Amino acid sequence: MRGRPKFAAMVDGTGAIGPRNWRGHLLRARTERWARARIEEIRSGRSDAPPGPARTVATHRDAEGRLLDVKTAGVELINLLRPTVANARYVVFAAMALHENPHWAEALRAADADTRQRFAWEVRRAYPFIPFIGGRVREPFEWRGHAFETGDWALMDLYGTNHDPGRWHAPERFDPDRFRTEAIDPFDLISHGGGSATDGHRCPGEGLTQTLLVTAAHLLATSMRYELPPQDLTLDLAYIPARPRSGCVLRGVRAV
Numbered sequence: 001m002r003g004r005p006k007f008a009a010m011v012d013g014t015g016a017i018g019p020r021n022w023r024g025h026l027l028r029a030r031t032e033r034w035a036r037a038r039i040e041e042i043r044s045g046r047s048d049a050p051p052g053p054a055r056t057v058a059t060h061r062d063a064e065g066r067l068l069d070v071k072t073a074g075v076e077l078i079n080l081l082r083p084t085v086a087n088a089r090y091v092v093f094a095a096m097a098l099h100e101n102p103h104w105a106e107a108l109r110a111a112d113a114d115t116r117q118r119f120a121w122e123v124r125r126a127y128p129f130i131p132f133i134g135g136r137v138r139e140p141f142e143w144r145g146h147a148f149e150t151g152d153w154a155l156m157d158l159y160g161t162n163h164d165p166g167r168w169h170a171p172e173r174f175d176p177d178r179f180r181t182e183a184i185d186p187f188d189l190i191s192h193g194g195g196s197a198t199d200g201h202r203c204p205g206e207g208l209t210q211t212l213l214v215t216a217a218h219l220l221a222t223s224m225r226y227e228l229p230p231q232d233l234t235l236d237l238a239y240i241p242a243r244p245r246s247g248c249v250l251r252g253v254r255a256v
């Protein structure tokens with residue numbers, strides 16, 4: 001609809017070059033206007049928005065008691081909403097994982113909380129979302145004979161690290177039970193970046209993603225039945241954020 005935010009299309013334009021990226025920028029400008037209007041409505045009392053991200057951002061005051069300027073508040077609102085919508089891609093990967101490993105659909109129906117966590121970790125390890133991220137070198141270092149100088153651009157291979165045979169046993173196998181014996185280190189399961197979210201740039205939304213994914217996988221396995229019609233579920237790692245070529249089409253969805 002004209003003038004309404006299109007978060008899913010913005011997510012899809014994240015890693016693109018060319019028209020998909022230009023569309024992402026266009027939608028971004030439109031969405032920023034939409035977000036600024038929501039902030040202004042809340043501040044002027046014209047909105048009945050319930051407590052939640054928009055109201056929290058609109059009424060947030062800094063240490064000096066000042067509200068955020070409207071532009072920054074709008075951007076912060078988008079920074080919360082867009083990655084939350086991005087989690088839909090993990091719901092697609094959870095549906096794929098259940099389709100490709102049907103015994104796990106059965107197992108999840110009787111699973112305890114720990115097993116559901118392990119399933120969600122394994123979806124995040126096994127399926128790509130952002131295959132790699134770029135960053136600038138802050139301090140020179142050498143790695144396997146390659147010198148990195150301050151300011152150089154470097155790519156971190158998130159998908160490759162999540163599939164490193166030196167770290168993971170049978171990395172190509174979808175196996176949530178691996179986490180019964182393999183402890184997670186902040187530098188190996190890195191779908192959301194490496195290190196710490198507190199004093200580094202690791203994604204602060206990782207816990208939210210994990211919780212949404214646990215819930216979505218549980219609902220897919222226990223609260224509904226559906227079929228997957230013939231489709232192309234191959235993953236294109238050059239399409240960022242990655243997605244199966246056909247999406248993941250569910251047919252005959254019914255509640256149980």
Ligand code: HEM
Pocket residue numbers: 079080081083084086087088089090129130133191192193194200201202203204205206208209
């Ligand atoms: C679809 C699930 C998500 C994935 C795959 C994801 C992935 C990432 C990655 C790879 C980074 C960069 C980490 C780095 O530079 O080392 C990042 C940063 C960030 N993410 Fe997420 N994210 C997701 C969901 C979310 C959610 C739900 C939120 C908040 C509601 C969020 C907020 C952020 C923010 C604010 C940063 C910047 C952190 C910083 O630079 O300090 N993300 N995310």
